[in-house]
Amino acid sequence: MAGVGRFEQLVDEYGAKVFRLAYSLLGERAAAEDLAQEVFLRIWKGLPGYRGEASLATWVFAIARNTCLSHRRREASRRAASLDVPEVRAAAESLHARTDGHGAALEMRDLLGRIPEKYRRALTLFYLEDRSYEQVAMILDLPMGTVKTYLHRGKKELGALLEARQKEGAPLCPALHSKT
Amino acid sequence: MPCPAFEDLILEYCEDGLAAAERGRVEAHVAECPACRAFLEVQRELDAALREAIGRPEPSAAFGERILRRVAREAEPRRNWVPLILDAVGFSAIAALGSVVIQAWLSPAQFAWLMMGASATFLWWMSWRSLREGL
Numbered sequence: 001m002a003g004v005g006r007f008e009q010l011v012d013e014y015g016a017k018v019f020r021l022a023y024s025l026l027g028e029r030a031a032a033e034d035l036a037q038e039v040f041l042r043i044w045k046g047l048p049g050y051r052g053e054a055s056l057a058t059w060v061f062a063i064a065r066n067t068c069l070s071h072r073r074r075e076a077s078r079r080a081a082s083l084d085v086p087e088v089r090a091a092a093e094s095l096h097a098r099t100d101g102h103g104a105a106l107e108m109r110d111l112l113g114r115i116p117e118k119y120r121r122a123l124t125l126f127y128l129e130d131r132s133y134e135q136v137a138m139i140l141d142l143p144m145g146t147v148k149t150y151l152h153r154g155k156k157e158l159g160a161l162l163e164a165r166q167k168e169g170a171p172l173c174p175a176l177h178s179k180t
Numbered sequence: 181m182p183c184p185a186f187e188d189l190i191l192e193y194c195e196d197g198l199a200a201a202e203r204g205r206v207e208a209h210v211a212e213c214p215a216c217r218a219f220l221e222v223q224r225e226l227d228a229a230l231r232e233a234i235g236r237p238e239p240s241a242a243f244g245e246r247i248l249r250r251v252a253r254e255a256e257p258r259r260n261w262v263p264l265i266l267d268a269v270g271f272s273a274i275a276a277l278g279s280v281v282i283q284a285w286l287s288p289a290q291f292a293w294l295m296m297g298a299s300a301t302f303l304w305w306m307s308w309r310s311l312r313e314g315l
Contacts, residue, residue, distance in 0.1 A: 032239075105232050148197070151195065
């Protein structure tokens with residue numbers, strides 16, 4: 001297998017980052033690993049055609065982003081179809097009711113789900129990538145200034161949501177609520 | 181509400197994204213401004229809450245190995261049954277045609293022996309070829 005050494009290096013270097021990108025999308029470890037495997041399979045197939053026009057990191061993350069977006073589109077249509085079945089919708093609502101409100105982390109994830117996706121993705125990757133603007137900018141192929149803007153807007157929206165919850169009398173993080 | 185000029189700077193301060201000079205400017209301002217101090221404290225707690233909520237999961241230990249195994253599987257040449265099937269069809273056609281011609285000169289017993297021998301040869305040849313081509 002020609003190029004296997006080079007491919008192994010890619011897996012070593014980018015494996016965890018691609019996994020975290022998938023995790024930022026799916027929020028579930030096993031599914032994220034499966035999706036990351038799919039990404040690397042595409043990288044393997046595309047490797048002979050890589051001519052070095054873009055940096056290797058840019059090329060790898062472009063494939064990772066495209067694979068993740070395709071996955072999301074597939075999942076969205078599958079979910080839309082399955083939620084049309086009343087029993088499935090009831091089960092999903094019941095699961096939500098059982099898990100909602102248990103623990104600040106869970107609720108914070110719930111709030112994260114309510115902010116625009118571009119902010120959520122930037123925030124999630126920022127914390128997954130050890131709070132590095134550079135890494136998030138590289139993975140999302142965005143200028144660093146845009147990443148900072150998304151992070152700050154995301155945090156402001158989270159702050160507003162926290163405040164709204166406080167007014168509704170459903171505290172999320174008591175320490176945060178007492179100050180917002 | 182924090183001072184508008186310091187809002188984003190405080191957010192960046194909490195993210196460890198500021199250079200030393202800017203950090204000093206934020207710290208000096210926060211020391212004097214209660215609204216910005218309160219905002220900074222909220223942002224610190226929000227930062228901690230986000231860290232806890234998102235975490236920093238690592239892929240499993242076998243992750244890299246599984247990728248390499250899957251790629252190795254995909255890289256294997258695809259098994260092609262078509263030539264073998266075509267050979268079998270051709271062999272059978274020739275055998276059928278030959279048997280029609282030959283049975284005119286042989287007794288039924290001799291013909292049966294010949295057919296058994298031909299079938300055994302055919303099976304041996306197909307098995308040998310399948311093994312050789314890894315099918």
